[in-house]
Amino acid sequence: MIVSVCVVAYNEEKVLGNLLNDIKAQDYEHSKIEVVLIDSMSTDHTKDIMRDFQQQTSDDFKKIQVLENLKKKQASGWNVAIRNFSGDVMIRVDAHASIPPEFVRKNVEILESGEMVSGGPRPNMIDESTPWKETLLLAEQSMFGSSMASYRRSQKKQYVKSLFHGAYRREVLEKVNGFDEQLGRTEDNEFHYRIRQAGYQICYSPEIISYQHARSTLPGMLKQKYGNGYWVALTLKACPGCLAIYHFVPFAFIGGIIVTSVLAACHHSLLAKMMWGAYSCLAVIMSLMAVKGKKKYWQELLLPFLFFLLHVSYGIGSLVGFLKLPFWKYKKCER
Structure with missing residues (x-):
């Protein structure tokens, strides 16, 4: 062959x-x-x-x-x-x-x-082992920081979507x-x-x-996540069938932030407290899972914050993509 x-x-x-x-x-x-x-x-x-x-x-x-x-x-x-x-x-x-x-x-x-x-x-790798880069790698490798798609980390042979x-x-x-x-x-x-x-x-x-x-840098990771979210939104016009629900979770998170913030400003803060309480607990739990069995650095204490930045960057990208979607002139390809 x-x-x-x-x-x-x-x-x-x-x-x-x-x-x-x-x-x-x-x-x-x-x-x-x-x-x-x-x-x-x-x-x-x-x-x-x-x-x-x-x-x-x-x-x-x-x-x-x-x-x-x-x-x-x-x-x-x-x-x-x-x-x-x-x-x-x-x-x-x-x-x-x-x-x-x-x-x-x-x-x-x-x-x-x-x-x-x-x-x-x-799996991801880094070109130079430093405490900060190791922490960024943990954030990227975590299911909470990237994706739950089976083709990313499954240990069994199977048929996948991508x-x-x-x-x-x-x-x-x-x-x-x-x-x-x-x-x-x-x-x-x-x-x-x-x-x-x-x-x-x-x-x-x-x-x-x-x-x-x-x-290897936080700005580089955030730029990547923003681009991913942006193109996920636009792809709805081209091929909605090739996307899954989890692609839009960060966008839903951004929507939740906006809605609960408006409600809190109107003196209805219960939903905001519930959402941020649940997210904070999940971010801490996923951070503990990410560092389990790994060499410990103080920078790993920033993992919950890094997860938040990655999710917000991806979600804002999707938001911008959805705003552009009606004006994007996509032409169906003739193959």
Whole structure:
């Protein structure tokens, strides 16, 4: 089975080299691996790193391609990969990721067992261990700080609605026909929704593990959460079926803050006291669960506050998205 490992990158000179080393370290036969590297018009040395990798390791792999994503968007970059890969299988790997040596082989084993799409958990990692970054990582990894979706942390093999770093047989990509380039952040959800609608199942295996570099600053995490919430709201116009109730919990939280605050200003504070009491208790409980068995730092005392900031950032993003929704000119793609 010929496997095309595809990477889309924009200004990732700091981490791309490590990922390329991970690809070189794969224990699957390299003569059956094609590497497709797509640069989204980077302004740093990302493309130079790709070119150097192509020149230095071209004899080690079946084929290495370096392509351009002129539209710059993540979704359009993956469409460039879909149009140009030559293998039987395409594996998507984010540039800000790390893959262990058995990553490709484990995907091939699942696909050769009869599955059409495979993948596994993608825990976060940090590039430098400091007490603050470790605390941010705990906030991101917690179910309370990210999501309860089964493809994030389940330890059993199962069929899921979506996943990270998926491996797709060519037949699936030819039938489903690419990513919706009008979407941002939620393009994966919409793409996997169409895969399921086409009759294919998405197989999650806890043995297929990969890693993602977590945002190393609080502003970076908040910006990410805001963008996630914003695009979740807009995606209701494009593909409501690819979203779940939990996607809108932070928006409901923002709504609760607004409603209870108005009521409290009108001397009806009972609901506000109940909501903040319940949220505070839950935030403390989830913080204790997050630090259980971990090395303790005083910064971890800030976890309840961090959870609050992440939820508010996501919720405000959704609020802004809902306000823009009636004016967003989404065109249904012809595929």
